[in-house]
Amino acid sequence: MKVYSRIESIAGNVITVKAEGIRYGDLAQISTSFGSSLAEVIKIDGDMVSLQVFAGSRGVSTGDELRFLGKPMQVSCTDALQGRIFNGSGEPRDGGPALKDNMIPIGGPSFNPTKRIIPRNMVRTGIPMIDLFNTLVESQKLPIFSISGEPYNELLARIALQAEVDLIVLGGMGLKHDDYLYFRDTLEEGGALSRSILFIHTAADPVVEGLMVPDMSLAVAEQFALNGKKVLVLLTDMTNFADAMKEIAITQEQVPSNRGYPGDLYSQLASRYEKAVDIEGSGSITILAVTTMPGDDVTHPVPDNTGYITEGQFYLRGGRIEPFGSLSRLKQQVNDRTREDHRDLMNGMIKIYASYKDALEKQSMGFQKTAWDEKLLKYGEKFEREMMDLTVNIPIEQALDRGWSILADCFEKEETGLRTNLIEKFWPKGAGAVHGQD
């Protein structure tokens, strides 16, 4: 391909050159005095071609060489990827060899809706607030809404280690270097690194490079899913991804729609999240993504648009998954097949927890507490310690049993509002005696 050595303009991370025969979405290699970087064609106007430079335009000279590669962004997809770590341009970050086999395009076409099937398999995480109260379902797309400082990356890592999946793809955008090391080490210690593929863009890397991470992660995940693998894709943090898009859009002088974000924010996020799919007779893609909410504001454009796209959300607040606001839209598809008391216990315990919150308010306002309030306070405290705490790690069956024992510890049978036949079957034996001792 022809080499161009005259850059017409540099604005933000976008450069413009005069070139011919270029196709939309093509890649180019730019060589600067600081090294070389990939760049992607994002606009063509006559012979003026605009490209976003992955490594950023800082230090780029108008005389630097630009070589078009004649193909769009691609990523290698073979079994050799497992256990490897790459950066946002798809180059090795772990010192291993670069991979060039079986290059596949990224950002491929959408799944035909008529080929989708109704999801049917639960993903076990060992976290009662998920398994019991908002069950994660294979092929679900679910964000974790949180704020900076919350242990969302720890939560992701734990789910990755405990979920029964064949492959974990982690896409990190604007990740703190410490967090990257945390993920790598945790996966390694948990013995899961060999079935993981990491695409890591850290906060120290050029912003534009982070834009490719979701597409690369999902393109690889899609290939493995088509080959029958159950893939769990973890993306953190999608707000950084949206901010990178915002930056490019502003540089391109696009009209911003809401708080500076481009008008196509919804479509851009949706085209990534909608890659979650359960393929009939083959594998699946489940997406868990962290979305930090600037200022803890759920009406901020990123969490707001995300909420309209995803199938529910987990609110991580105060180190716990909040029972209120958190929602798994797909839980109904699976929680009738776990155990017969699952649905009733799920609703019953949350209803009583809501009453506990009222009692707590009453207490803090200095009103007199009734005996019932005392029971609620005891229940709420136990519920938070034995169920909501993120260190609790038990299978769903045990979580259900624990739910009954918490109820039996705090209440009489008829005070729980649960169906009589379930109480007869699941109320812990000898619980009445325990109650008598109180």
Next chain:
Amino acid sequence: MNTTGTVTGINGNMVTVRADGHVIMNEVCGITVGDKQLKSEVIRIRGNSAQVQVFEITKGIGIGDRVEFSSQMLAVKLGPGLLGQIYDGLQNPLPQLAEKTGFFLERGIYLDALNSAAVWEFTPRAKVGDKVSAGDCLGTVPEGPFEHRIMVPFYNEDEYTLTRVNEAGKYTVNDAIAEGTDSKGNTILFTMAFEWPVKRPVKLYEERLKPTTPMVSKVRLMDTFFPVAKGGTYCIPGPFGAGKTVLQQITSRHAEVDVVIIAACGERAGEVVETLREFPELTDPRTGRSLMERTIIVCNTSSMPVASREASVYTAVTLGEYYRQMGLDVLLLADSTSRWAQAMREMSGRLEEIPGEEAFPAYLESNIAAFYERAGIVRLKDGKTGSITIGGTVSPAGGNFEEPVTQATLKVVGAFHGLSRERSDARKYPAIHPTESWSKYTGIMPDHHVKYAHSILAKSGEIDAMMKVVGEEGTSLTDYIVYQKGEFLDTVYFQQNSFDPVDAAVTPERQIHVFSLILEILASGIQCDDKEDARRWFYQLRQKFLDYNGTEFNSEEFKSLEKDIRDILASKASGIDPNAADILKEVKK
């Protein structure tokens, strides 16, 4: 010779083309990339350069690529065989596409919207010598539960004298079933299918009537309190998770109309899948046939190209107009119109138009108005009436109804079903806000009856707000009872148990019957010793009523529970509200 051109610029899904001849606004053109032609639509013309929006991913388009103009506007194919189909926004049949390209939607592949091999049993209705014009019936074929009218194509604007009408028999959609001569003596062949541009409303009717007949949705809160008339329009705005799509799905199942068109516009693909998989299994109680046979799905979900999302609502409404021309009642459910508006915003941004509020284009309001104005009930030339009712969901950013799309929609619709976050969080279904929503249509109940129930609800709400400040102890017993009445109305009438087969869909007869009982309860003076007594009494009444809601209408159990309810009422009732005396007399009749 059609105009051709070459690509001179690419920006996202907008491509600039230099044309060598005349270009028509909204004309369809094809951009050749490799062995594929990508369908596009002209959206701006300047000198000999045209800007086109591409209905596909634009990756790989290059300067100098050849463009062929079709001199046709974006059109859909109309004819027998539309019912039961699943199309994308450009009327590509998705199941057939899957057979051809597998799991993924490959770009540049366009299939026939109607099965050209399918054979239809044609019965002529017109005869040689008849003078016919656009929209007139030439014959019929049976399609699902209907007599599908084969009409003179809507674009044939002349008057034609029929010189041949085929005998009854089996024909495909592309067979000529009649022949005529126009006023200039030219011979015209009529087939069973024809094309019509989606952005031009079909106006082949005598007059537009005022929508007065209720469109029954079997959702109590809609039918009784915020009714929608056949040929009317309504919108459902709500924050995410408030249940917009669930409400649309339930309506698409139970609505008492002939044809339902679901436009899944820029929403989750998973939600469409539920409809796709479940509808063929469900029977339509009106016809006893599969629900899918009265349904068309136009499905352009959020990850599909945004330009065809913009087209998809027009595709859907055009299909609706076609069936309306047969004298049928059509319901179009668009979910969500905000995604359609966002598609317009994306294109407007690429065209570098001066933005309006929140960067939406200045023509947002007029486009929304023009879309909803395609609804209506009309008297056709043969005296029959047909209607299209449009219900659109709106997904306001941040759940704030003060945004441009919600506001523009509210200006043009006849009913507003606002969903509230508080009600959905409290697991109240449907989450339609009972005091903020409104409707300009008359429903199945007399207006003043509904107003009376509403007045109790409003009072109850005020007392509830006051009680939060002064506490229960500062509230009088009379006020407390009014508060309980409002809560009672909310729990047993506004809310429905969508999992209960009986309570999920309530017939208008049952609604009228049950509502009269509710009015009696609301209008009765209730004598209680204290608030605790009142609470317990209302709780007891509520429990009975919920059981009553779950029993088959007019069954023995239903009657016996109704008697129990009346007994409970009689135990504490004394006197009636004088304001409601007339209403109760009317109800008893």
